[in-house]
Amino acid sequence: MSNLEKHRQSLFCSDPKSIADYESAMNNAVKAVSDWLKEEKMYTGGSIKELRAKINGFNPTQAGVGVQKSLEHLVEIFLKPSLKVHHPHSLAHLHCPTMVTSQIAEVLINATNQSMDSWDQSPAGSIMEEHLIDWLRQKVGYGKGTSGVFTSGGTQSNLMGVLLARDWAIANHWKKADGSEWSVQADGIPADAMQKVKVVCSENAHFSVQKNMAMMGMGFQSVVTVPSNANAQMDVEALAKTLADLKAEGKIVACIVATAGTTDAGAIDDLKAIRKLADEHQAWVHVDAAWGGALLLSKDFRHFLDGIELTDSITLDFHKHFFQSISCGAFLLKDEANYRFIDYKADYLNSEYDEEHGVPNLVSKSLQTTRRFDALKIMVYR
Incomplete structure (x- = not known):
């Protein structure tokens, strides 16, 4: 031999x-x-x-x-x-046992070793992930579409939410010398934005909000926390006062991070009230539903998530109450146009020719390049 x-x-x-x-x-x-x-x-x-x-x-x-x-x-x-x-x-911990179907899917994922960064590296997987994102969008009330991507979990999904929200806010509030839209991706962060741009969340929000803002170069100082009420939810009256105070100080609230299922209490913030206040201050709303997102599939308790359809982006974790093996999360984006803030073209992965001919372009929707086909676990679950 x-x-x-x-x-x-x-x-x-x-x-x-x-x-x-x-x-x-x-x-x-x-x-x-x-x-x-x-x-x-x-x-x-x-x-x-x-x-x-x-x-x-x-x-x-x-x-x-x-x-x-x-x-x-x-x-x-x-x-x-x-x-x-x-x-x-x-x-x-929020660390679940797994369904047998998840174990079956893991065998297929590992054996085929598909990579989700381009269609030619995962032909069936790319189409299936788009199909599942469309299904999830309809479950949350976003409507049909493929604007979303599977992630490693809540921290990554939350990072995508606050990152897009920050860049969206800067594009809306800063202009270049020629009057065109400021692009953080191309032009960097404006010097005065470092102190002006804020993200607001509950005192019970996941620590990844602060962690992610620090990784984005904005520092812990960019995160303003709001007290919780007796039910461990974000206090809406305190939120209204916080937003008014920040506006009076000349600050720009890029994003309000709501929580649908806090780590310690499982509390779900009042999403409709938060959306109303966000609209008054032209702020993005991201909801961290890593813990409570499984209620989307509940006939009896789905109403606790009323208002989730009004948000701009959503974090879901399937390796919690969906009983899937680690890792399996998703990020959903309501308006696909906002993906422009992280879009990048690499001809060998996502050429314009491919997009024009309907080839799935998942790499432009993700912070990852090489990525495993974790969505298969949900396909079996469904």
Whole structure:
């Protein structure tokens, strides 16, 4: 056997030996997971010190030990000490057990290794993601369309919301010397915008609002928090006063970040009232529905999300109350024209010719380039 054939057989490919090795390895992996699930204790990994000693004792070898030995080793240092998120005592975080359908989808996602940055790297996946975004848009009340994208989770989706909102606000309030629209993408952030532009959220909003504004170069100082009421919701009267005070100070509120499901209390802000105030101050409304977005599928509790259709952008997390494996999130944008603030053309991925001929252009809707096909999990879920 030539070295080329030998190396090819070590890859996951159409070679008969590769297929046989894959089937054998997957069967052994499934058996290992099944045995782990039968252990009744939530956690058996020991202390941090004990775990470090076990894991730090691992040293790779030049020759390798083979698939089966590697699996046995992973069972000992990873699988057995892992937290059982399906256990009834595992409730400290928004970290869900997963549906069997999600596990099935993960096998297909990993095996096909599609990349969502261009249609020719994921032909069926690109069309399916657009189809699912359209379905989600209709569920929230945005109407038909493909303006949205799957993300790694809430922090990334929230970043897209405040990023687009900031650039939209700057485009609306700043002009270049020739009178044309200011573009943060092309021209950078205007010097005076650093202190003028603000994002407003509840004191109970997710920490990613501050984190994202800092990453965007605006700093924590750009985030103004509003007190909550007795139900842990954003206090609408306090919001009205905050907006009025900021206007009097000459500040520009780019975005109000509402929360549909706070981390600690699950509180859902009054989305209709927030929209009304935002309109009075020409502000974007982004809703972080990572926690509470699953109510979109509820017949009995969907009304708690009334007003979500009035927002400009939405964060959804399927690896919370949709019971999907990590990671699986989505960002929805009401007005597709606002994607212009992050649009970028790379001829080998999303040429103008492709767009003119109806080829899906997902890379221009995402902060990521290479991206896995996490949307498949929702296709099976649906």
